[in-house]
Amino acid sequence: xxxxxxxxxxxxxxxxxxxxxxxxxxxxxxxxxxxxxxxxxxxxxxxxxxxxxxxxxxxxxxxxxxxxxxxxxxxxxxxxxxxxxxxxxxxxxxxxxxxxxxxxxxxxxxxxxxxxxxxxxxxxxxxxxxxxxxxxxxxxxxxxxxxxxxxxxxxxxxxxxxxxxxxxxxxxxxxxxxxxxxxxxxxxxxxxxxxxxxxxxxxxxxxxxxxxxxxxxxxxxxxxxxxxxxxxxxxxxxxxxxxxxxxxxxxxxxxxxxxxxxxxxxxxxxxxxxxxxxxxxxxxxxxxxxxxxxxxxxxxxxxxxxxxxxxxxxxxxxxxxxxxxxxxxxxxxxxxxxxxxx
Ligand code: KG4
Ligand code: ZN
Numbered sequence: 131x132x133x134x135x136x137x138x139x140x141x142x143x144x145x146x147x148x149x150x151x152x153x154x155x156x157x158x159x160x161x162x163x164x165x166x167x168x169x170x171x172x173x174x175x176x177x178x179x180x181x182x183x184x185x186x187x188x189x190x191x192x193x194x195x196x197x198x199x200x201x202x203x204x205x206x207x208x209x210x211x212x213x214x215x216x217x218x219x220x221x222x223x224x225x226x227x228x229x230x231x232x233x234x235x236x237x238x239x240x241x242x243x244x245x246x247x248x249x250x251x252x253x254x255x256x257x258x259x260x261x262x263x264x265x266x267x268x269x270x271x272x273x274x275x276x277x278x279x280x281x282x283x284x285x286x287x288x289x290x291x292x293x294x295x296x297x298x299x300x301x302x303x304x305x306x307x308x309x310x311x312x313x314x315x316x317x318x319x320x321x322x323x324x325x326x327x328x329x330x331x332x333x334x335x336x337x338x339x340x341x342x343x344x345x346x347x348x349x350x351x352x353x354x355x356x357x358x359x360x361x362x363x364x365x366x367x368x369x370x371x372x373x374x375x376x377x378x379x380x381x382x383x384x385x386x387x388x389x390x391x392x393x394x395x396x397x398x399x400x401x402x403x404x405x406x407x408x409x410x411x412x413x414x415x416x417x418x419x420x421x422x423x424x425x426x427x428x429x430x431x432x433x434x435x436x437x438x439x440x441x442x443x444x445x446x447x448x449x450x451x452x453x454x455x456x457x458x459x460x461x462x463x464x465x466x467x468x469x470x471x472x
Pocket of ligand 2: 438
């Protein structure tokens with residue numbers, strides 16, 4: 131098979147994923163196994179359960195990704211793997227697989243930053259995005275704004291000081307008795323609800339580019355059962371749940387959109403790229419489309435399969451690193467937190 135083939139492996143959280151990408155942007159396969167069912171009972175990702183599941187899934191998923199792409203290991207130019215940030219045990223599983231295959235097949239190994247890979251998903255679908263671009267990555271584990279000056283080169287200009295936006299959706303849904311993951315559940319419950327029914331706080335709204343979502347979740351909890359530890363939750367009618375979900379969703383979306391608007395003005399951004407699981411949210415997409423400042427910019431939401439965790443974005447950014455000679459060796463380490471390198 132012709133072209134530069136890169137195998138991507140992703141296991142930083144609760145998705146085990148592998149993908150083969152040709153020439154940075156052509157996705158030949160994009161295999162994702164989501165562990166949602168394993169974590170549903172806990173209303174959040176349990177690191178130990180996640181690591182164990184990755185252990186059994188990762189090699190068969192790599193095999194499937196190669197098969198679906200019609201590629202053989204000897205055709206690979208490189209193997210890219212998420213090595214930061216993420217849950218350390220989870221990262222180590224994908225990395226051990228990637229290192230073993232790199233050694234076995236004599237193929238270069240490339241460690242990829244998961245957040246920069248989320249940003250890069252937008253450049254894979256829209257390679258000619260005008261620069262500088264402002265990128266929002268909002269997921270269950272991360273919420274941050276990036277000033278992107280070139281594909282793979284991004285500076286973090288704002289981040290959450292506590293919960294991630296997706297985490298706020300997940301925890302809010304748990305409080306409302308909705309299912310996990312909370313983002314889609316709140317979005318669904320909010321349909322037909324009155325978003326102005328409850329004025330939930332918008333922390334840090336008038337300050338810099340950082341986010342804070344933990345107060346919104348607490349406000350929802352206290353709104354329902356008052357402050358104090360031992361109070362009972364009230365029974366809610368469907369329409370009350372709809373109003374609460376719509377108001378809660380709007381508070382989160384309002385914070386995201388307000389900071390995005392401030393950031394694009396501050397950094398004279400020419401385009402907007404949104405990634406991470408929260409980018410699936412329809413209300414967020416509408417709010418950006420209706421915003422007088424943001425709607426003027428070329429904006430891109432990658433397809434849903436590239437918004438949530440996937441390995442195609444890892445292979446795409448890995449290809450860029452490979453071309454720039456940024457090759458790692460078997461001493462590559464995992465890191466729970468982000469570092470600057472692309
Ligand atoms: O990027 P992702 O698949 O995994 C990581 O957390 O890294 O994002 C999952 C997060 C969850 O918190 C989920 O509730 C949220 O993205 N999410 C959404 C929607 N779909 C997924 N949040 C709001 N609205 C949605 N439609
Ligand atoms: Zn992610």
